[in-house]
Amino acid sequence: MTKEISKTYSPQSIEDKWYSYWLSNKYFHATPDEREPYSIVIPPPNVTGVLHMGHMLNNTIQDVLTRRARMQGKNACWVPGTDHASIATEAKVVQMLRERGIKKSDLSREDFLKYAWEWKEKYGGIILEQLKKLGASCDWDRTRFTMEPSLSEAVIDVFIDLYNKGLIYRELRMVNWDPIGKTALSDEEVIFKDVNSKLYYIKYNLTENSKNEIRNSKKDGNSNLDIRISDFVVIATTRPETILADAAICVNPNDDRFKHLIGKKALVPFINREIEIIADEYVAMDFGTGCLKVTPAHDKNDYDLGKKHGLEVIDILTEEGFLNEKAQDERYIGKDRFAVRKQITIDLEEAGFIEKIEEYKNQVGTSERTGAVIEPRLTLQWWVDMKKFLAKNPQVLDAVMNDEIKFHPANMKNTYKHWIDNIKDWCISRQLWWGQQIPAWFVPNGEFVVAKTAEQAMINFNAKYSNFEFSISDLKQDEDVLDTWFSSWLWPISVFDGFKEEGKEDIKYFYPTNDLVTAPEIMFFWVARMIMAGYEWMGQKPFSNVYYTGIVRDKQRRKMSKSLGNSPDPLDLIAQYGADGVRMGMLICSPAGNDILFDESQVEQGRNFANKIWNAFRLVKGLTIKPDTDFAADLLASNKISQQWFEARFNIALAEIEEKCKDYKLSEALMMIYKLIWDDYCAWYLEMIKPVYGEALNQSTYDQTVVFFEKLMLVLHPFMPFITEEIWQEITERKEGGSICVAAYPNVETYNYKSLQNTFETISKIRELRNSKGISPKEAFEIVIKTNQTELYEPYQFLIKKLANVSSIQFNKDAPNYVSLSVSTDQVFVKLNIEIDAVAEAEKIYKEIEYLIGFMASVDVKLSNEKFVANAKPELVEKERQKKEDALAKIEVLKQSLAGL
RNA sequence: GGAGGCAUAGCUCAGCUGGUUCAGAGCAUCUGCCUUACAAGCAGAGGGUCACAGGUUCGAAUCCUGUUGCCUCCACCA
Numbered sequence: 001m002t003k004e005i006s007k008t009y010s011p012q013s014i015e016d017k018w019y020s021y022w023l024s025n026k027y028f029h030a031t032p033d034e035r036e037p038y039s040i041v042i043p044p045p046n047v048t049g050v051l052h053m054g055h056m057l058n059n060t061i062q063d064v065l066t067r068r069a070r071m072q073g074k075n076a077c078w079v080p081g082t083d084h085a086s087i088a089t090e091a092k093v094v095q096m097l098r099e100r101g102i103k104k105s106d107l108s109r110e111d112f113l114k115y116a117w118e119w120k121e122k123y124g125g126i127i128l129e130q131l132k133k134l135g136a137s138c139d140w141d142r143t144r145f146t147m148e149p150s151l152s153e154a155v156i157d158v159f160i161d162l163y164n165k166g167l168i169y170r171e172l173r174m175v176n177w178d179p180i181g182k183t184a185l186s187d188e189e190v191i192f193k194d195v196n197s198k199l200y201y202i203k204y205n206l207t208e209n210s211k212n213e214i215r216n217s218k219k220d221g222n223s224n225l226d227i228r229i230s231d232f233v234v235i236a237t238t239r240p241e242t243i244l245a246d247a248a249i250c251v252n253p254n255d256d257r258f259k260h261l262i263g264k265k266a267l268v269p270f271i272n273r274e275i276e277i278i279a280d281e282y283v284a285m286d287f288g289t290g291c292l293k294v295t296p297a298h299d300k301n302d303y304d305l306g307k308k309h310g311l312e313v314i315d316i317l318t319e320e321g322f323l324n325e326k327a328q329d330e331r332y333i334g335k336d337r338f339a340v341r342k343q344i345t346i347d348l349e350e351a352g353f354i355e356k357i358e359e360y361k362n363q364v365g366t367s368e369r370t371g372a373v374i375e376p377r378l379t380l381q382w383w384v385d386m387k388k389f390l391a392k393n394p395q396v397l398d399a400v401m402n403d404e405i406k407f408h409p410a411n412m413k414n415t416y417k418h419w420i421d422n423i424k425d426w427c428i429s430r431q432l433w434w435g436q437q438i439p440a441w442f443v444p445n446g447e448f449v450v451a452k453t454a455e456q457a458m459i460n461f462n463a464k465y466s467n468f469e470f471s472i473s474d475l476k477q478d479e480d481v482l483d484t485w486f487s488s489w490l491w492p493i494s495v496f497d498g499f500k501e502e503g504k505e506d507i508k509y510f511y512p513t514n515d516l517v518t519a520p521e522i523m524f525f526w527v528a529r530m531i532m533a534g535y536e537w538m539g540q541k542p543f544s545n546v547y548y549t550g551i552v553r554d555k556q557r558r559k560m561s562k563s564l565g566n567s568p569d570p571l572d573l574i575a576q577y578g579a580d581g582v583r584m585g586m587l588i589c590s591p592a593g594n595d596i597l598f599d600e601s602q603v604e605q606g607r608n609f610a611n612k613i614w615n616a617f618r619l620v621k622g623l624t625i626k627p628d629t630d631f632a633a634d635l636l637a638s639n640k641i642s643q644q645w646f647e648a649r650f651n652i653a654l655a656e657i658e659e660k661c662k663d664y665k666l667s668e669a670l671m672m673i674y675k676l677i678w679d680d681y682c683a684w685y686l687e688m689i690k691p692v693y694g695e696a697l698n699q700s701t702y703d704q705t706v707v708f709f710e711k712l713m714l715v716l717h718p719f720m721p722f723i724t725e726e727i728w729q730e731i732t733e734r735k736e737g738g739s740i741c742v743a744a745y746p747n748v749e750t751y752n753y754k755s756l757q758n759t760f761e762t763i764s765k766i767r768e769l770r771n772s773k774g775i776s777p778k779e780a781f782e783i784v785i786k787t788n789q790t791e792l793y794e795p796y797q798f799l800i801k802k803l804a805n806v807s808s809i810q811f812n813k814d815a816p817n818y819v820s821l822s823v824s825t826d827q828v829f830v831k832l833n834i835e836i837d838a839v840a841e842a843e844k845i846y847k848e849i850e851y852l853i854g855f856m857a858s859v860d861v862k863l864s865n866e867k868f869v870a871n872a873k874p875e876l877v878e879k880e881r882q883k884k885e886d887a888l889a890k891i892e893v894l895k896q897s898l899a900g901l
Numbered sequence: 902g903g904a905g906g907c908a909u910a911g912c913u914c915a916g917c918u919g920g921u922u923c924a925g926a927g928c929a930u931c932u933g934c935c936u937u938a939c940a941a942g943c944a945g946a947g948g949g950u951c952a953c954a955g956g957u958u959c960g961a962a963u964c965c966u967g968u969u970g971c972c973u974c975c976a977c978c979a
Binding site: 282292418602619683871 | 903904905906907912913914915920921926927928929932933934936937938939941942943944945946958959960972973974975976977978979
């Protein structure tokens with residue numbers, strides 16, 4: 001009867017088999033029906049991306065949630081897909097072309113896009129294929145792509161809609177410019193990094209006129225302070241190359257040191273442009289020299305200052321961050337800004353313009369995607385008016401604050417609120433080609449309309465201008481594309497075709513989705529904006545729960561990244577430990593919102609767990625079964641007791657597991673399942689019912705054991721889908737097909753719990769004794785139990801005998817020369833065949849009595865404290881009294897055994 | 902500069918509205934075992950002034966205040 005089953009679990013052979021089985025049976029495919037819907041939309045990974053550990057964590061969590069919902073009878077739908085990731089993908093395509101010797105600038109838009117699509121077709125599916133390896137139960141028939149025609153159409157429609165509602169405008173403003181990507185970025189796409197830089201103190205000579213004026217006023221006694229007359233002013237800057245774009249110098253009007261300079265003129269070094277010294281309270285008197293150089297073209301604050309004071313904007317940089325001819329100085333024109341910074345420093349120093357250079361720590365904005373240092377740049381861009389948008393949709397904030405949309409962990413609400421309260425307009429245009437082209441149409445005189453097609457644009461133009469003179473061939477569509485997030489924010493709607501006129505069944509049924517699992521760093525990019533889009537176009541929230549995962553870090557708390565080389569390849573891990581092992585390794589220590597410190601030993605633990613389950617399966621499968629009628633009544637009764645115990649344990653644990661899952665505490669739930677299977681089922685239950693070697697097990701116990709096993713597999717399945725499917729199929733001997741992934745999840749049932757606490761403790765204590773005395777497990781003991789609660793032991797004697805190798809148990813008898821063990825409030829005496837040291841035994845008992853006396857004293861302190869008795873809950877006081885009684889009883893038993901020695 | 906969070910065993914974390922399921926779990930460590938399911942295992946053991954200092958209370962890991970250290974987000978004075 002014993003089947004040949006491999007001694008260790010080998011996931012490799014099993015995982016592919018079951019995954020294709022699931023797919024071919026369409027278990028993950030969902031269409032609307034009468035069941036309660038459950039839906040998740042995947043945070044679409046970049047189309048050219050490769051699976052990393054962050055994805056693993058994220059998608060494992062989504063899969064657990066989805067599989068649980070599916071088993072709980074809901075119509076579960078997890079929609080997968082990818083994001084066109086305009087800047088990231090375009091950068092990769094440009095890079096690929098460069099390697100092939102092709103420059104983007106040599107290509108037409110059409111040709112470039114052809115290459116980009118080719119690239120997408122080639123690499124676009126990789127990450128989704130990798131997710132399958134992980135076991136992700138996505139509805140692959142619903143796979144979407146943010147740039148597929150229908151989703152792009154939705155994006156364009158939404159743009160037009162917003163424009164018509166007056167929520168989108170076009171304006172010349174200072175934006176974050178990425179000189180590598182050669183595009184504008186939104187504020188969210190800029191990452192500030194600490195850098196060690198330098199603060200350069202540069203002298204600007206005053207003009208001769210100004211010098212004279214100052215001298216004269218000094219002579220006339222008009223100067224109100226005794227200041228040294230200098231022929232120059234000193235400014236402090238971290239960017240000396242931008243002096244060539246200076247439009248003014250600014251001081252604080254309250255700064256007595258510089259009052260005499262206001263209105264005077266200084267000369268920009270080298271190019272000798274005359275700039276005025278102006279006054280504004282914006283300037284901090286205690287920073288640098290108190291004199292600020294104003295460069296409106298290359299600094300946001302300077303731009304605002306320049307606007308206020310009517311200063312000229314002198315843009316000396318190209319879109320790639322090179323100096324242009326406006327820089328005037330031949331030495332620097334055509335060179336990179338950083339190269340110029342170095343060179344001009346040397347030149348200034350040589351020419352005597354540098355007063356000093358200090359080490360300085362500051363933060364520099366970089367592009368999230370290309371890593372380029374951001375350049376503030378004045379350009380014409382498209383914007384979404386966020387203040388107006390939010391005024392129209394107050395639920396965007398309210399729904400989160402009143403938990404209609406629940407954040408896990410909840411403290412993320414604060415961050416969300418702060419961002420919403422301080423929201424700035426969203427720059428949505430990008431100077432890229434890969435993406436949805438902005439549906440604005442221009443005519444040669446610069447006028448434009450927003451329209452879906454050129455034909456529609458003509459109609460709009462004619463409506464707008466009575467004497468519109470251009471023809472359709474004169475129209476030129478805006479060159480720019482939209483920010484990727486301008487399509488992602490529609491994701492929960494667009495994947496269900498919510499913007500289409502036809503086919504509303506899906507969106508009606510699956511929207512709003514239930515859970516969103518994502519990283520906290522894209523709360524603003526994505527989560528917040530999806531909420532906005534949800535209310536604007538669906539009039540409803542997009543999801544009910546947002547689970548923020550942590551960042552996956554290594555043991556040294558460093559973020560896992562390719563560049564650091566500290567991130568294992570997820571697929572290698574899966575190949576080595578199995579997908580189930582990796583999933584467990586990821587989840588076992590990843591509380592919501594906290595970073596997870598990933599270590600391969602956790603994956604090893606996962607693999608070991610799978611192996612443990614596998615071997616429990618081998619045991620159960622290998623049992624010889626005989627009908628109940630072949631067994632003695634007392635053995636059947638004993639097995640019944642074991643079953644009852646486990647049944648109770650299972651239901652208690654299941655209730656707790658469900659509690660944890662409800663709170664999204666998945667790692668805690670998994671830990672409970674782990675202990676339930678390993679400790680309760682394997683270490684205790686299976687040992688309890690396991691027949692002695694060579695004997696058979698009775699049928700009814702076997703059946704129940706299989707039922708338990710099946711239930712355990714059901715509960716574990718969302719976490720470890722592959723091994724549970726394999727075992728479920730085998731153990732339940734399913735011949736007709738079916739799958740655990742659509743099997744019904746167990747409910748908590750009523751149970752009859754009888755505590756085996758004392759029995760288990762007795763067993764452990766005897767084992768410990770054996771261990772400490774170095775006695776073989778094969779040597780059986782005779783024991784005597786002294787207790788006034790024999791009912792706690794008597795029915796379970798068979799367990800003590802079996803699991804602690806005890807040959808006989810007697811109650812409340814004299815036990816001379818036995819070793820005494822303390823079990824709860826009772827004493828267990830064990831007869832050893834070796835000489836026992838009576839003195840040492842007595843000492844042990846003395847110590848125990850001593851401890852109990854001390855313990856009682858502490859209880860007495862409480863009980864004699866009037867305030868305690870008066871204020872504490874009555875049951876608590878009762879508990880304390882009970883403690884005292886127990887201790888007293890125990891002391892009595894100990895005294896007796898002392899006398900017996 | 903603003904906001905939030907964290908500090909409990911060697912490591913990672915549980916400990917809800919203050920009171921024996923209050924000092925816990927898993928891993929790691931140590932000891933003894935290849936005991937016919939499993940050495941990817943079995944049976945045990947050790948290990949913590951609950952960051953520090955005050956306060957509230959009959960009673961504090963838990964509540965309050967302060968200190969120190971760390972993390973995250975936001976803002977960005979050149």
